[in-house]
Amino acid sequence: MSEVIVHAGGLYTTVQDSGRNGYYELGMPPSGALDQFSCRAANLLAGNEEGAAALEATYIGPKLEFTDERLVAVTGADVPVSRNGEPVPTWQTLRVKAGDVLSFAMITGGARLYIAISGGVGVPEYLGSRSTYTLTGIGGFEGRKLADGDRLPLGEGGAEVREGSEVAEGLRPSFPEVAQLRTVDGLCSYRLTEAAKRSFLETTWKVTKDADRVGYRLRGGKLDFVEREQPFGAGSDPANVVDLGYPIGSIQVPGGDEPIVLLNDAVTGGGYVTIGTVISVDRDRIAQTKTGDQVSFVPVDIEEALAARRERRQRLDRIRTELRSK
Amino acid sequence: MAATTLTLPPAKYSFGGDEFVFVEIDEAMSLEANFKAMTITSALRERGLDGVVDICPSNASYLIRVDPERLHPAELVDELRSLEASAKELTSDKALPTRVVDVPILYDDPWTRETLMRFRDRHQDPDATDLEYAARINGFEGVRQLIDALSGAPYMVTMLGFVPGLPFCYQLVPRDRQIEVPKYVRPRTDTPERAFGYGGAFAVVYPVRGAGGYQLFGMAPGPVFDLKQGLPDFADSIVFPRAGDIFRYRAIDMAEFEQVRGEVEAGTFRYRIREFEFKPGDFLADPDAVNSELLEVLYR
Numbered sequence: 001m002s003e004v005i006v007h008a009g010g011l012y013t014t015v016q017d018s019g020r021n022g023y024y025e026l027g028m029p030p031s032g033a034l035d036q037f038s039c040r041a042a043n044l045l046a047g048n049e050e051g052a053a054a055l056e057a058t059y060i061g062p063k064l065e066f067t068d069e070r071l072v073a074v075t076g077a078d079v080p081v082s083r084n085g086e087p088v089p090t091w092q093t094l095r096v097k098a099g100d101v102l103s104f105a106m107i108t109g110g111a112r113l114y115i116a117i118s119g120g121v122g123v124p125e126y127l128g129s130r131s132t133y134t135l136t137g138i139g140g141f142e143g144r145k146l147a148d149g150d151r152l153p154l155g156e157g158g159a160e161v162r163e164g165s166e167v168a169e170g171l172r173p174s175f176p177e178v179a180q181l182r183t184v185d186g187l188c189s190y191r192l193t194e195a196a197k198r199s200f201l202e203t204t205w206k207v208t209k210d211a212d213r214v215g216y217r218l219r220g221g222k223l224d225f226v227e228r229e230q231p232f233g234a235g236s237d238p239a240n241v242v243d244l245g246y247p248i249g250s251i252q253v254p255g256g257d258e259p260i261v262l263l264n265d266a267v268t269g270g271g272y273v274t275i276g277t278v279i280s281v282d283r284d285r286i287a288q289t290k291t292g293d294q295v296s297f298v299p300v301d302i303e304e305a306l307a308a309r310r311e312r313r314q315r316l317d318r319i320r321t322e323l324r325s326k
Numbered sequence: 327m328a329a330t331t332l333t334l335p336p337a338k339y340s341f342g343g344d345e346f347v348f349v350e351i352d353e354a355m356s357l358e359a360n361f362k363a364m365t366i367t368s369a370l371r372e373r374g375l376d377g378v379v380d381i382c383p384s385n386a387s388y389l390i391r392v393d394p395e396r397l398h399p400a401e402l403v404d405e406l407r408s409l410e411a412s413a414k415e416l417t418s419d420k421a422l423p424t425r426v427v428d429v430p431i432l433y434d435d436p437w438t439r440e441t442l443m444r445f446r447d448r449h450q451d452p453d454a455t456d457l458e459y460a461a462r463i464n465g466f467e468g469v470r471q472l473i474d475a476l477s478g479a480p481y482m483v484t485m486l487g488f489v490p491g492l493p494f495c496y497q498l499v500p501r502d503r504q505i506e507v508p509k510y511v512r513p514r515t516d517t518p519e520r521a522f523g524y525g526g527a528f529a530v531v532y533p534v535r536g537a538g539g540y541q542l543f544g545m546a547p548g549p550v551f552d553l554k555q556g557l558p559d560f561a562d563s564i565v566f567p568r569a570g571d572i573f574r575y576r577a578i579d580m581a582e583f584e585q586v587r588g589e590v591e592a593g594t595f596r597y598r599i600r601e602f603e604f605k606p607g608d609f610l611a612d613p614d615a616v617n618s619e620l621l622e623v624l625y626r
Binding site: 021022023024025026027028135136137138183184185186187188190231232233234235236240241242243244245246247248249250267268269270271274277278279280281302305306308309 | 338340341342343344345346348350352353354355356379380381382384385386387388389391394395398399400485486487488489490491492494496501504506508509525526527528533534536551553563564565569
């Protein structure tokens, strides 16, 4: 079986795909690429199915040596990439042959880059997905992030895509100074005072160092709760509720001053007040912010959330169509 | 036919973004609220609606994950509202098929004691153990009496989650007999695997080692999570508990603990499980009678 030799694992590089769905009710989050658009685009450029397993690298990319001829594409964060020391573009179909080495400098924009390889990463499927869930050590490559010296198995097959095919600039994500996260109000937002609800939306929040695949902790304001006698079973803190299920993307506010946005490796439930949910499409956006970056929340309703979802679908369909027509 | 009308407020519906619908039955925990969540979610499961990805009954609420390409979340809410309308009454013919399970616990064990002693600075009462503290604030004469209460009446698994396989368990006793404890002032950074903990009005078994904020009362010799699926009870799932299960946290001694550990390591351990048709209406009418029946069925 053909493999990729991992000379350097990077900071936090894991195998991810479209996710492991249907186990939330057991307490298992779906995992999967945090920035689904970029991961799917990388797969299309490499001739794979959109949901194939690729690599997600955070902040610092890995160093990879190929052992056979493959199509490769790098998307997501802005990052200088080189093949055998020569710069190569991102968001483009590249061809590598046995012995070629792909390496990455520090990212210059965004936070996560995606590396798709034709045939996909060939680790075994676990519960219908190849995504890594490191908390319990399942899926991906031995249930963990890549380490120096790993040999990553590759799959076979995939469509032929002409080398140099690219995703038009206008279809790629941008990384504005303040990432706007569209949010559907609800869950237990009745716990916030009207002033706190306004303040939540007016505040520009800063991403703290506690920002990973489980969730992003933010700082920048203080949200007050409506006074009440705490209901039975909730616990004595005003930020406590009777333990409940957390949607992926939901925003919880332990203590009222540090909102946490849960992402694809979410804890599936707990006892903190949840006040709304970032729409699925904008998990792509928050995934491209890093410690010190700024985010703000923009209220939308369910129809706008679904429209954003359709719009992302259309962008991916356009990429697919354009790659086929060449 | 006996019927118990649920005196609960109307449920609150909201969209958890485009992929989730969250329904809060009540802000307070009660068996009534949980039974209502269970009744609605099991009816939804029976419908087998295309586009429903996950059905997660929670303590006094429930969460549904939906694929909005196949099912519009607003349509799902309409469906759930109609199910709520038909779940107003718990007639005695409404039964939840459940499993009654004997879950042995070594209370006041050396491992959780070692752990809790390391984190006294994060606890409400640094000079007592978690059991001593819980006994005092719940008005028990001592730890022995608290353990008798914890292991006496069975619990219902009212939610699964936080991490894979963690069962939130609510004791099947009227509210005036519920044991309630706060979570740690600041969460611990360590909890042993299979620790038996208690927070708010919920008992849990920690599936894996990790952080935690619940009071530590004991240790289960049997696992609730088995990634390798080596034990027969895990043949179909890496997770043992299911929402709606009824667990009895029976007090055992060190000799039985070691015997069960030996069976787990040999791959032969099986939980004692009995099928049971649990009728919430009957339970609310006479909890003690149903509890005696549960234990009778489990150990006969």
